[in-house]
Amino acid sequence: MLAGSKVLLTGANGQIGRAVARRFAGSCEIWGVSSYSAPGSWEEAEARGVRPLAIDIAGDGLQRLPTDFDYVLHFAEASEPRSVAEGLDRNCHAVARVMKHCGAAKAFLHLSSAWVYKPAPDPRQAFAEAADIGRNFGGQYAASKITGEAAARAGSLILGMPTVICRANLVFGPAGDGALDRAIDNFVATGEVQATAETPAFCSPLYEDDVADLIEPSLALAASPPAIINWSGDETVAWSEIFRHVGRLIDREPTEFGPAQSARPSCAQDPTLRRSLAGPATTSWQHAVAAVLQARHPRIALRDSA
Amino acid sequence: MRPGAMLSGKKVLITGHTGRIGEAIAERFAPVCEMWGLARYSREGSWEEAIARGITPVRGSMGSDSFAELPTDFDYVLNIAAAIHPATTQEGIIDNCDGPARLMGHCRNAKAFLHVSTVSVHQYSDDERHVYSEESALGSGIGSAYGVSKLAGEGAVRAGAILLDMPTVICRQNVQYGGAHPDANVFEQVIDRFLETGEVPVPADRKYYCSADYLYDIPDWVEPCLEFAAVPATVVNWCGDEPIDWLELFDYIGWMVGKAPIFVKTDKFPFPNSIQDPSRRQSIAGRARTDWREGFRRSLEMRHPDLSLRT
Numbered sequence: 001m002l003a004g005s006k007v008l009l010t011g012a013n014g015q016i017g018r019a020v021a022r023r024f025a026g027s028c029e030i031w032g033v034s035s036y037s038a039p040g041s042w043e044e045a046e047a048r049g050v051r052p053l054a055i056d057i058a059g060d061g062l063q064r065l066p067t068d069f070d071y072v073l074h075f076a077e078a079s080e081p082r083s084v085a086e087g088l089d090r091n092c093h094a095v096a097r098v099m100k101h102c103g104a105a106k107a108f109l110h111l112s113s114a115w116v117y118k119p120a121p122d123p124r125q126a127f128a129e130a131a132d133i134g135r136n137f138g139g140q141y142a143a144s145k146i147t148g149e150a151a152a153r154a155g156s157l158i159l160g161m162p163t164v165i166c167r168a169n170l171v172f173g174p175a176g177d178g179a180l181d182r183a184i185d186n187f188v189a190t191g192e193v194q195a196t197a198e199t200p201a202f203c204s205p206l207y208e209d210d211v212a213d214l215i216e217p218s219l220a221l222a223a224s225p226p227a228i229i230n231w232s233g234d235e236t237v238a239w240s241e242i243f244r245h246v247g248r249l250i251d252r253e254p255t256e257f258g259p260a261q262s263a264r265p266s267c268a269q270d271p272t273l274r275r276s277l278a279g280p281a282t283t284s285w286q287h288a289v290a291a292v293l294q295a296r297h298p299r300i301a302l303r304d305s306a
Numbered sequence: 307m308r309p310g311a312m313l314s315g316k317k318v319l320i321t322g323h324t325g326r327i328g329e330a331i332a333e334r335f336a337p338v339c340e341m342w343g344l345a346r347y348s349r350e351g352s353w354e355e356a357i358a359r360g361i362t363p364v365r366g367s368m369g370s371d372s373f374a375e376l377p378t379d380f381d382y383v384l385n386i387a388a389a390i391h392p393a394t395t396q397e398g399i400i401d402n403c404d405g406p407a408r409l410m411g412h413c414r415n416a417k418a419f420l421h422v423s424t425v426s427v428h429q430y431s432d433d434e435r436h437v438y439s440e441e442s443a444l445g446s447g448i449g450s451a452y453g454v455s456k457l458a459g460e461g462a463v464r465a466g467a468i469l470l471d472m473p474t475v476i477c478r479q480n481v482q483y484g485g486a487h488p489d490a491n492v493f494e495q496v497i498d499r500f501l502e503t504g505e506v507p508v509p510a511d512r513k514y515y516c517s518a519d520y521l522y523d524i525p526d527w528v529e530p531c532l533e534f535a536a537v538p539a540t541v542v543n544w545c546g547d548e549p550i551d552w553l554e555l556f557d558y559i560g561w562m563v564g565k566a567p568i569f570v571k572t573d574k575f576p577f578p579n580s581i582q583d584p585s586r587r588q589s590i591a592g593r594a595r596t597d598w599r600e601g602f603r604r605s606l607e608m609r610h611p612d613l614s615l616r617t
Contacts, residue, residue, distance in 0.1 A: 084441055088464065093538055096465035118395070118446070118454075132395040134446035134454035136429050143429065143444040143457065150461025153399070154407035158414075158469050225404055 001216045002071060003027045008102060010034070010057060011075030012050060013041050015176040016111065016168070016211050020073060022175075023212035025049030031065065033057060033076065057094045062101045071219060072102045075111045077148070079141065087144030092151045099155035107162045107222035109215070110152040113145045114169040114204075114232060114267045123266035124202050126236055129167070129228040129273060137265060153226055162222035166214070169232035169269055172288060173208030174295030179264065180205055181292060184246055188297050193243045193254040197265040200238040204268045206231055207283035207291075217277035232269035234281045239264065246289055249302045312382075312529040313339045319380045319413060321345065321368065322387030323361065324352045326487045327422065327479065327524055331384060334525035336360040344368070344376060344409075345387065349488070368405025373412045380413045382532060385463075386422045390452055398455025403462045410466035410474075418473045418535040420528065421463045425480050425545070425580045426453035434512045435549070439583040440478070440541040464539045473535035477527070480545035480582050484521035484605040492576050493518065494609065497559065501610065506556045506567045509575035514552040517545035517582040520601035523594045530591035545582035546601075547594045559602060562615040 005028050011017045012032030021030055025048050032050035036042040045052040055061035057076055074095060081087035099108060118132040133149075135142050149165050156163035172180040187193050214231055221227040243254045271281075283291070293302055313335050321344045323332040328345075335341060336359050343361040347353040356363040364376050368387055385406055392398030406421055413419070428438050429445025436442075446454050460476055467474035483493045490498060500506050508514065524544060531542050556567040584594070596604070606615060 084444055087444070089538075092461050092464050093468055096468035099465075100469045130394075130396055132451060132454075134395055134451075134457075136445040140443060140445075143446065146446070146454065146457055147444070147461030147464065150399075150403045150407075150458035151465035153404055153458075154410070154462040154465035155469055157404060157407045158411035158466060225400075 001219060005029070005070035006068060007031070008033065008065070008069040008072045009050070009075070010073070010098060011077065011111070012045060012052065013038065014075055015171055015178050015208060017075045018048070018175055019173065019208040019212050020215055021045070021048045021050045024215070031069070033065070057098060058089050062097055065101060067101055067104065069102045069105050072098060072105045072108045073215065074098055074109060077111065078144070080138065081140045081144055084140055087140035088147060091144035092147035095148050095151040096155055099152070099159060099161060103159050103161065105161060107164070107219045108152070108156070109219055109222070110148070110163060110165050112149050112165050112167045113142070114167050114230070114269050115142050116146050116149065116167065117267060119265060123198055123200060124236060124268060126204065126268040126270040128270040129230055156224040156226045160224055162224055163226035164218045164222040165226050165228045166218055166231045167228065167269070168206070169267065170203050170205040171208055171211055172205055172292060174291050176208055176292070180242070181296070184289070184292055185296060187243060187246055187254060188250065188300065191252055191255055192257045195256045196239045200240055201264060201266045202236050202238050202268045203264070203266070204232040204236050204271065205285050205288070206233040207281065207288040210281045210283060213278050213282070214274060221277070229273050230269040230271060231274065232271050233285060234271050234275065235285055236268040237285055242285065242289065245286060246293070249290060249293060250300050251303055307529065307533070309526070309529065310335070310338045312532060315339060316381040317379060318342070318382045318384065319344060320384045320386065321409065323356070324349060325386065326485065326489060326491060326521060327482060328386040329487060330485065330521045331386065331525045331528055332359060332361060335528070342377065342380070368409065369400035373408070376412060378412055378415065380416050383409065383413045383416050383419045384528065385409060385420065388422070388456065392451045392455055395451045395454045398451045399458050402455040403458035406459050407462040407466055410463065410470060410472060414470045414472065416472060418475070418532045419463065419466070420532055420535065421459070421474060421476050423460050423476050423478045424453065424456045425478050425582055427457040427460060427478065430578055434515055434579045435581060436579065437581045437583050440543055440586055467537045467539045471537055473537055474539035475531045475535040476539050476541045477531055477544045478541060478582070480517045480519055480580055481577065482519050482521045482524065484601060484608070486608045500556065500559065500567060501563065504565055504568050505570050507572045507575055508552060508569045510571040510573050512579070514575065514577060514579060515549050516577060516580045517548070517584065518550055518598065519544060519546040519594065520596040520598070523596050526595060527587060527591045534590050542587050542590065543582040543584060544587065545584050546598055547584050547588070548598060549581040550598050555602065558599060559606070562603060562606065563613055564616060
């Protein structure tokens with residue numbers, strides 16, 4: 001589907017953006033928009049075969065971009081908006097700006113979050129795509145992502161653009177800088193693990209390479225009004241269980257600190273739709289954790305977890 | 307600007323004009339402009355009422371219709387329709403998010419789009435005297451599927467404003483009261499029940515404050531808000547000038563009708579605290595015309611003309 005096509009990738013330097021670029025840059029023309037503020041990130045993007053563009057999509061920088069993209073993969077977001085205005089601008093208005101600029105695209109993929117779902121009394125509840133949304137999480141994050149989904153819906157309806165909204169759980173892997181990767185790094189460095197907002201807090205994490213497998217099947221779902229698909233792993237696991245496993249691998253007992261305001265509450269998702277399109281996840285969370293440790297902390301000899 | 311000057315002679319689409327706020331606005335402006343109405347017209351007689359009021363009615367459902375019978379050359383759009391009791395957020399989003407987006411797309415040449423939203427889009431504060439300004443945190447704390455779907459609706463019209471370069475204003479409505487509209491809202495149902503039984507529900511665990519606005523003041527704000535519309539969308543609170551203390555309100559109503567309220571604590575109090583900051587609306591449209599004491603008096607006179615009120 002993407003082979004030979006012209007693709008706009010926003011958030012190109014984020015975890016998912018990089019995983020997607022690694023998979024597809026060899027077979028299609030990817031224009032990668034990001035701030036590229038991290039030293040060396042521009043060169044890394046070029047090395048991956050991406051055409052990097054340092055553009056602030058909250059400003060008027062989009063004018064520097066061509067308009068004739070075949071597909072748009074919109075991963076850029078403010079993951080910790082500092083104000084209502086910033087949340088709306090970066091997570092809602094920016095969606096509309098990108099859609100407007102690329103109005104002729106064949107399909108638009110909008111990255112949303114699992115943390116838009118309305119919390120359930122049972123923390124193990126795995127939310128399907130039709131479940132109620134609505135929660136307060138991460139300051140203005142969840143609220144602004146709800147307005148972002150709405151913007152993608154509006155763009156799809158107004159422009160007649162096939163759109164798919166992908167609600168991602170925790171995505172992690174060796175290349176990552178997601179919440180789980182950072183928590184693993186912090187545990188390795190300090191022995192501490194942030195307490196969760198609820199105990200136990202469940203999630204259904206997804207390995208970064210499995211996300212790349214989902215791009216084309218998700219784009220194939222795109223419709224107007226938009227389709228929605230959960231991007232989550234096959235297993236529901238407690239945050240504390242992940243870190244007990246990490247502890248076994250590195251022979252260290254996790255100590256909890258917190259609770260912090262930003263700590264994640266439970267949010268497991270039903271992977272049925274994802275599995276029906278892309279098959280079972282290729283990497284269990286246990287293997288993914290080991291891969292993260294091996295890649296990011298190569299000096300640590302991992303114990304046999306079995 | 308002279309009241310009525312902006313909409314005078316213009317082609318105006320109003321949605322939800324069979325509801326309370328929509329009716330008050332239609333009553334004010336239908337005589338001076340070419341007003342078209344979009345609604346379900348499911349209440350018997352509402353279609354004929356629209357025609358009698360000088361409105362050209364078009365039957366349609368916001369969330370799913372093609373609007374084939376609706377012209378596209380409106381000067382202004384007043385989007386007041388909302389599904390206030392969606393069973394799920396998904397259902398609410400079809401009417402309250404997709405609907406406004408479809409409507410904006412259909413009326414893409416309009417000079418301005420006014421979208422009525424709700425104070426329920428905010429993140430709920432546990433402080434019963436918290437004042438919600440236009441910049442207060444958004445969230446999902448107030449209301450249920452309704453509040454979330456209206457938050458999505460704000461996202462949709464924000465996107466529409468940018469996509470279509472259409473000046474847009476989002477008006478966040480508090481709870482309103484007033485008039486003899488056949489659909490008594492929850493606020494008026496509580497008043498009616500007090501008149502019948504003397505009982506007034508109060509929240510078991512807190513005091514309740516709101517910034518209720520008098521229904522017939524709302525039309526005063528329509529033109530100044532349309533003038534305030536911009537890209538990206540602007541936001542204006544639609545609320546009364548003063549916070550209202552629920553106990554004080556019913557002491558006052560009780561005094562007028564000669565009946566002492568019996569306050570009954572309940573865990574199922576229907577309203578979240580909702581004091582709103584009126585200062586932006588005051589700066590663009592002036593102070594509210596009607597003080598709440600006067601507003602509730604007139605409201606009682608309209609709904610219960612048989613009562614003689616103490617003055």
